[in-house]
């Protein structure tokens with residue numbers, strides 16, 4: 009068998025509504041052809057995000073019943089703290105209700121106007137939190153990481169020369185932290201190698217700059233290291249994770265990804281003084297330090313999820329399910345970003361629909377067609393989400409790539425669901441000349457993709 013079957017069986021089912029094509033045409037029209045406006049219970053397969061959409065295990069659900077909802081010192085906090093310390097190795101563990109709060113707390117504590125934060129590629133919330141503090145977020149990923157056809161095994165790697173150049177240019181006093189996102193979401197869920205992590209760590213140490221991970225998908229990154237990097241084939245995922253984090257001073261984490269839960273996050277670090285200042289801030293905005301905006305039962309579910317995600321059989325299935333979807337598409341000539349990343353398959357809409365120019369949103373045309381034809385929700389990561397406006401002419405400057413992301417929730421869909429998704433896309437690909445572009449009817453001044461209304465171009 010080329011791809012492993014599901015290493016779990018189904019104990020509880022959530023029925024899915026099957027709508028007709030006519031119903032879907034009406035729904036998407038009423039939604040202004042914006043997929044964010046469709047009620048989720050009218051979607052058959054929802055690939056909008058892998059964040060907060062995981063299915064919890066029986067062990068996690070059982071853990072919820074053991075929630076200790078004491079204001080201070082909940083036993084679930086201690087379990088959570090011990091688990092995070094064991095895997096990540098950092099001394100101080102600060103719970104938050106999701107990843108972006110961890111980012112905000114960290115940056116509020118360390119950034120000042122004019123500072124610079126290097127990363128392989130900043131995820132949107134990270135970039136926004138850096139810029140909110142009037143600092144500059146700069147991306148230093150290797151050039152291969154920006155080329156959708158390059159088969160480099162670690163396309164999330166930081167370019168060490170670019171990192172050194174940034175530190176030279178701005179001076180180490182203006183670089184209060186170096187970040188590394190594993191896996192690199194904005195570059196297609198691509199992994200970072202242990203070798204590269206060591207090199208980034210060495211640069212950080214040389215200049216005396218703290219080094220933190222954005223650790224959302226750390227276990228998926230560890231699986232790629234085991235699969236692709238010499239010397240790691242016989243190590244457990246836990247050992248790989250422990251080594252990886254040993255090179256850093258701390259991390260931010262959205263547990264909504266590799267924590268296998270629907271809500272939660274944390275910030276962990278070795279520095280006591282930073283931890284103290286951040287904890288004081290936490291109490292102001294999230295809650296006491298032993299719950300950080302979460303219920304005791306949530307902390308228990310995260311502690312259990314973080315242990316489960318290290319299971320190699322789970323990760324083998326997870327990574328290969330994503331790859332399975334990508335390979336089915338690739339075999340039939342559907343253009344995708346390669347190699348396939350950990351949590352999502354990205355379809356290259358510019359090559360899929362060369363007759364639709366960026367100003368007419370080729371990615372959105374595919375997103376809409378995929379919903380109308382098959383009830384599948386994907387998301388455009390192209391001109392609708394990311395185009396900039398030329399300040400002089402007001403004309404749209406399209407991003408380098410027009411992509412459609414198919415993000416796969418963890419433990420939710422079967423391989424047969426993936427086959428259904430692939431067949432729908434392959435069918436659309438065969439009739440691709442029939443697809444038409446879109447024009448914007450309404451847009452907000454920022455983050456327009458969430459609320460825009462569009463209309464099909466006749």
Ligand code: P71
Pocket residue numbers: 056057058059106107108109131132133134189193222224262263264273
């Ligand atoms: C994803 C998300 C969720 C998302 C967030 C914002 C807009 C649309 C979708 C969230 C991440 C992430 C990385 C690398 C931090 C966060 C924020 N990703 N770092 O890909 O991927 O975490 O949502 O818990 O605040 O759909 P948070």
